[in-house]
Amino acid sequence: MASPMLLLAFALVLLAYSSVTSAEIVEHSFHVREWWNANIMDIENQALGDGHGPNTSDAFTINGQPGDLYNCSSFGTYKLKVVQGKTHLLRIINVALYSELFFTIANHTMTVVAVDACYTNPMVTDVVVISPGQTIDVLLTADQPLASYYMAAHCYDSLGEA
Numbered sequence: 710m711a712s713p714m715l716l717l718a719f720a721l722v723l724l725a726y727s728s729v730t731s732a733e734i735v736e737h738s739f740h741v742r743e744w745w746n747a748n749i750m751d752i753e754n755q756a757l758g759d760g761h762g763p764n765t766s767d768a769f770t771i772n773g774q775p776g777d778l779y780n781c782s783s784f785g786t787y788k789l790k791v792v793q794g795k796t797h798l799l800r801i802i803n804v805a806l807y808s809e810l811f812f813t814i815a816n817h818t819m820t821v822v823a824v825d826a827c828y829t830n831p832m833v834t835d836v837v838v839i840s841p842g843q844t845i846d847v848l849l850t851a852d853q854p855l856a857s858y859y860m861a862a863h864c865y866d867s868l869g870e871a
């Protein structure tokens with residue numbers, strides 16, 4: 710899975726702060742994946758047929774949106790609203806076919822608490838890497854000033870060209 714694909718794309722969506730207080734448990738699901746501007750079966754068949762792996766994906770998406778770097782996301786960029794001071798549980802799922810993806814949130818750290826539905830010793834980090842099919846649960850405390858912060862997903866890139 711860590712093949713040196715030249716993936717140039719990455720997804721960039723928003724974490725938006727809200728000052729409204731709320732008593733409910735805040736839990737959110739994220740799916741990160743590749744996106745090709747092509748028929749996915751053709752991509753798969755070609756990869757299996759010639760053994761060279763799939764074409765480079767045209768974008769990555771977070772909850773279906775590639776984000777601000779892509780015009781098609783202008784009106785629909787995914788925004789997660791968080792409540793300042795609250796801790797939120799994010800369930801991050803890599804539903805990509807081929808790409809290990811790094812996921813990070815600007816100006817925030819995350820505390821990993823579960824991987825593939827098994828609890829882990831809490832680990833504080835500013836980036837998590839998720840393999841296809843893997844899930845990672847993190848706690849995110851909205852401890853920054855009221856603003857919007859980018860959340861980004863990017864592939865593993867051993868050639869340094871992405």
Ligand SMILES: *[C@@H]1O[C@H](CO)[C@@H](O)[C@H](O)[C@H]1NC(C)=O
Nearest residue numbers: 746747748751752753755764
């Ligand atoms: C994969 O990329 C090549 C080169 O750009 C292109 O010719 C081919 O049509 C693509 N395959 C699919 C299934 O889109």
Ligand SMILES: *[C@@H]1O[C@H](CO)[C@@H](O)[C@H](O)[C@H]1NC(C)=O
Nearest residue numbers: 776777778779780781782783
């Ligand atoms: C986005 O759309 C604008 C206006 O249609 C165009 O000028 C610009 O080149 C587009 N940018 C990208 C990255 O496609």
Ligand SMILES: *[C@@H]1O[C@H](CO)[C@@H](O)[C@H](O)[C@H]1NC(C)=O
Nearest residue numbers: 815816853854855856857858
């Ligand atoms: C995020 O952190 C950078 C670097 O420390 C800082 O310049 C920037 O103002 C911060 N962003 C917000 C919205 O606080």
